[in-house]
Amino acid sequence: DGGITQSPKYLFRKEGQNVTLSCEQNLNHDAMYWYRQDPGQGLRLIYYSQIVNDFQKGDIAEGYSVSREKKESFPLTVTSAQKNPTAFYLCASSIGLATGDNTEAFFGQGTRLTVV
Amino acid sequence: EDKVVQSPLSLVVHEGDTVTLNCSYEVTNFRSLLWYKQEKKAPTFLFMLTSSGIEKKSGRLSSILDKKELFSILNITATQTGDSAIYLCAKESDSWGKLQFGAGTQVVVTP
Numbered sequence: 589d590g591g592i593t594q595s596p597k598y599l600f601r602k603e604g605q606n607v608t609l610s611c612e613q614n615l616n617h618d619a620m621y622w623y624r625q626d627p628g629q630g631l632r633l634i635y636y637s638q639i640v641n642d643f644q645k646g647d648i649a650e651g652y653s654v655s656r657e658k659k660e661s662f663p664l665t666v667t668s669a670q671k672n673p674t675a676f677y678l679c680a681s682s683i684g685l686a687t688g689d690n691t692e693a694f695f696g697q698g699t700r701l702t703v704v
Numbered sequence: 705e706d707k708v709v710q711s712p713l714s715l716v717v718h719e720g721d722t723v724t725l726n727c728s729y730e731v732t733n734f735r736s737l738l739w740y741k742q743e744k745k746a747p748t749f750l751f752m753l754t755s756s757g758i759e760k761k762s763g764r765l766s767s768i769l770d771k772k773e774l775f776s777i778l779n780i781t782a783t784q785t786g787d788s789a790i791y792l793c794a795k796e797s798d799s800w801g802k803l804q805f806g807a808g809t810q811v812v813v814t815p
């Protein structure tokens with residue numbers, strides 16, 4: 589089955605620790621995204637990558653880092669510099685550069701991170 | 705930052721009612737407008753709208769875009785309890801699929 593897999597589903601960390609969230613897709617999509625969802629605020633873009641070995645900051649990149657060494661994988665590290673890391677994190681992918689109506693993003697099941 | 709504004713933020717309806725959700729957006733770098741349904745975790749894709757006035761339908765759900773007035777609506781007719789979810793509207797600004805989301809509308813359908 590093709591899809592996007594995020595792991596773990598739930599994650600607890602102590603304040604001051606870095607933590608890495610995994611996102612893997614087997615859809616052969618070029619573009620991948622990380623969003624953060626807080627209650628009442630919808631989804632906000634953290635980082636995105638349109639091609640391997642390249643990524644761009646989104647609207648709320650401070651305190652986060654990413655890598656895109658493989659097309660299938662786009663891990664997100666929440667660093668100790670992120671002031672309010674407790675949130676629901678969603679990874680998504682899309683086909684990438686397209687000229688037709690097929691650029692919709694597909695989402696993983698999310699990781700709920702709680703920092704105590 | 706481009707804005708996507710959804711209204712209402714939440715609503716409660718009875719089974720069988722019709723629901724209309726609104727989404728307005730800024731015109732900058734517009735490519736398409738998307739609707740997603742989020743029940744528990746992963747948002748699932750509903751519609752992508754690129755042209756004004758062309759209604760897209762899927763069962764009891766339908767959506768239309770007005771590019772002149774910069775808004776879209778999502779209609780759900782004969783609502784069922786399974787329609788309870790957060791409905792997200794997003795603007796696509798380029799050809800790569802990057803999305804700007806609204807805050808979502810929480811719909812609760814009571815038996």
